[in-house]
Amino acid sequence: KNQVEQSPQSLIILEGKNCTLQCNYTVSPFSNLRWYKQDTGRGPVSLTIMTFSENTKSNGRYTATLDADTKQSSLHITASQLSDSASYICVVHYGNNRLAFGKGNQVVVIP
Amino acid sequence: EADIYQTPRYLVIGTGKKITLECSQTMGHDKMYWYQQDPGMELHLIHYSYGVNSTEKGDLSSESTVSRIRTEHFPLTLESARPSHTSQYLCASGRPGTGVEQFFGPGTRLTVL
Numbered sequence: 001k002n003q004v005e006q007s008p009q010s011l012i013i014l015e016g017k018n019c020t021l022q023c024n025y026t027v028s029p030f031s032n033l034r035w036y037k038q039d040t041g042r043g044p045v046s047l048t049i050m051t052f053s054e055n056t057k058s059n060g061r062y063t064a065t066l067d068a069d070t071k072q073s074s075l076h077i078t079a080s081q082l083s084d085s086a087s088y089i090c091v092v093h094y095g096n097n098r099l100a101f102g103k104g105n106q107v108v109v110i111p
Numbered sequence: 112e113a114d115i116y117q118t119p120r121y122l123v124i125g126t127g128k129k130i131t132l133e134c135s136q137t138m139g140h141d142k143m144y145w146y147q148q149d150p151g152m153e154l155h156l157i158h159y160s161y162g163v164n165s166t167e168k169g170d171l172s173s174e175s176t177v178s179r180i181r182t183e184h185f186p187l188t189l190e191s192a193r194p195s196h197t198s199q200y201l202c203a204s205g206r207p208g209t210g211v212e213q214f215f216g217p218g219t220r221l222t223v224l
Contacts, residue, residue: 043215
């Protein structure tokens with residue numbers, strides 16, 4: 001079983017609509033959690049970092065939440081644009097500088 | 112856009128060939144990493160380095176080798192490529208104190224026939 005589970009695996013949404021991506025993790029001790037955006041054929045780019053004491057953080061139309069007690073995070077995309085089509089990867093930093101990667105949420109925004 | 116570069120972007124070669132995937136960064140980062148990523152799957156760490164002359168194997172066993180002779184350069188070598196090595200290889204770098212943010216290169220898509 002993967003240490004970081006993301007759902008849904010893939011999602012198709014209409015341009016202008018909102019969507020929420022989920023990330024559940026099992027690793028500990030927790031240090032921080034990052035959401036990355038990976039465009040097709042490109043490397044991942046960091047969108048936001050959540051530390052233990054943070055519940056919510058926004059970066060433009062992206063809003064991340066974290067519940068460290070239940071080990072859950074979400075990434076909400078508001079008013080989606082065609083350029084939001086990408087894979088969104090949840091990465092948890094834990095233990096002695098270890099990283100656990102999710103498989104990603106594949107988002108396709110259609111006009 | 113991160114200043115980290117990978118060449119080639121795409122490579123198709125025959126079985127048994129020796130290949131080197133190049134990775135360079137101009138940010139002065141001490142930490143560098145190589146990941147392997149198959150379509151629809153998570154990134155798997157295969158090598159990392161915390162500085163010059165430092166190299167370690169990652170979580171995923173790999174037949175590749177790496178070297179770190181200069182801070183900015185972290186090449187990955189396969190002595191004898193096989194079809195099982197077909198994958199995307201991503202290089203990343205990072206510096207201490209950034210919450211382990213990693214800056215990724217564009218990746219090399221390797222196909223071994």
